[in-house]
Amino acid sequence: xxxxxxxxxxxxxxYKQDDIKINGHSVEYRVYAEDPSRNFLPSIxxxxxxxxxxxxxxxxxxxxVQEGSEISMYYDPMISKLITWGEDRKTAMDLLDNAFD
Amino acid sequence: xxxxxxxxxxxxxxxLNNESFMKGDYSTAFIPDFYPDGYFGDVLDNEQMKVVxxxxxxxxxxxxxxxxxxxxxxxxxxxxxxxQNADMPDHDWKVERSAVDASKFTxxxxxxxxxxxxxxxxxxxxxxxxxxxxxxxxxxxxxxQLLSSDNDIKFDFYFEGGKVETRVYDEA
Numbered sequence: 001x002x003x004x005x006x007x008x009x010x011x012x013x014x015y016k017q018d019d020i021k022i023n024g025h026s027v028e029y030r031v032y033a034e035d036p037s038r039n040f041l042p043s044i045x046x047x048x049x050x051x052x053x054x055x056x057x058x059x060x061x062x063x064x065v066q067e068g069s070e071i072s073m074y075y076d077p078m079i080s081k082l083i084t085w086g087e088d089r090k091t092a093m094d095l096l097d098n099a100f101d
Numbered sequence: 102x103x104x105x106x107x108x109x110x111x112x113x114x115x116x117l118n119n120e121s122f123m124k125g126d127y128s129t130a131f132i133p134d135f136y137p138d139g140y141f142g143d144v145l146d147n148e149q150m151k152v153v154x155x156x157x158x159x160x161x162x163x164x165x166x167x168x169x170x171x172x173x174x175x176x177x178x179x180x181x182x183x184x185q186n187a188d189m190p191d192h193d194w195k196v197e198r199s200a201v202d203a204s205k206f207t208x209x210x211x212x213x214x215x216x217x218x219x220x221x222x223x224x225x226x227x228x229x230x231x232x233x234x235x236x237x238x239x240x241x242x243x244x245x246q247l248l249s250s251d252n253d254i255k256f257d258f259y260f261e262g263g264k265v266e267t268r269v270y271d272e273a
Contacts, residue, residue: 035107036140048105051228071106079103090123097117100110100262101244 025089027096033077042077046070050079053099058085058092102231102246111262112140142263144185149261151208151217152243154180154194156232157256157269158206159224164253176200179211179273183266195273211273232258 007013034040050067053059063080071077082099086092103110119135121127127134145153157180165175182192193212199205209216220237227233230246246259258265 029113031103031113032109033103033106034109036109036112036136037142038107039139040109041107043107045106047103049102049228049230050104051102051231077106079108089125093117093123097114098244100114100117 024085024087025092026083026085027089027092028081028083029096029100030081031079033071033079042071042073044071044073044077047079052080053082056095056099058095059083059099060085102228104230104246104248111142111259114262115140115143118143140262142185143261144189145182145261145263145265147210148239150182150192150194151219152234152240152245153182153258153260153265153267154196154208155206155219155221155236155240156224156234156243156245156247156258157267158196158198159221159234160226160232160247160250160256161253161269163226164250175271177271179270181268181270183268185263185265193273 003013003015032040033043033045035043047065047067047069050065050069052061052063060083061080062083065071065079071079082096084092084095084099086095116122121135122131158175158178161178162175177195177197180194180196182194184190184192192210195207195209195211197207197209199207204221206219206221207216208219219240221234222237223233223235225231225233226247230248231244232247233242233244234240235242245261248257248259248264250256254269256267256269258267
């Protein structure tokens with residue numbers, strides 16, 4: 001973020017491509033209160049149940065809701081960002097698949 | 102687990118089952134290419150229906166207050182998996198718990214008369230919805246949800262990203 005601001009003020013990027021190391025694979029799925037069978041129409045109402053996956057060192061969940069929260073028509077109907085990491089893409093995807101359940 | 106509003110968790114599971122997606126062979130037109138009419142839940146295959154039928158057997162006993170070991174338990178139940186769309190008929194299953202070994206179940210497809218014996222090592226029902234079962238062989242570990250039930254007969258599940266309706270009876 002700091003680099004973005006510096007660059008916009010005319011500074012040079014301080015990192016070179018070689019400085020950027022690849023560390024496994026990560027995937028993010030945005031959990032939305034949208035109905036895929038109705039052209040992703042937002043769905044409003046109360047989150048009568050909301051349980052996150054069991055804690056796991058390679059699962060991260062960013063959310064602003066909890067059980068009982070209202071998904072209203074006034075905001076983006078995003079429920080959470082579900083992010084997993086693995087040594088490779090398959091591992092990250094498998095962990096995401098488990099987290100979905 | 103998300104309930105109360107429509108959500109896209111099942112759609113995510115469906116995407117992970119897409120071979121092109123897993124191979125990385127897709128474009129930004131992935132959704133219109135693979136889901137031109139939207140996503141309505143994937144139709145279950147026989148192996149998946151067995152999981153649902155076994156869970157329905159267990160839940161029926163939970164709901165009528167038996168604990169899986171008494172002689173008064175429903176040892177045999179019949180489970181109809183309701184067709185998920187116009188192309189898929191209903192499927193009838195018989196699920197029988199062994200009289201001598203309470204963890205052994207024989208699951209029979211009534212139409213084809215094919216049977217599978219499954220050893221159920223654990224079955225948990227949490228938060229009035231979350232089902233976790235562990236069995237031997239292909240069934241393995243499964244996690245899914247009970248969405249609703251009526252009169253110990255109608256059990257509706259959320260399984261592999263779609264709603265699956267069942268009817269559970271004591272007799273054929």
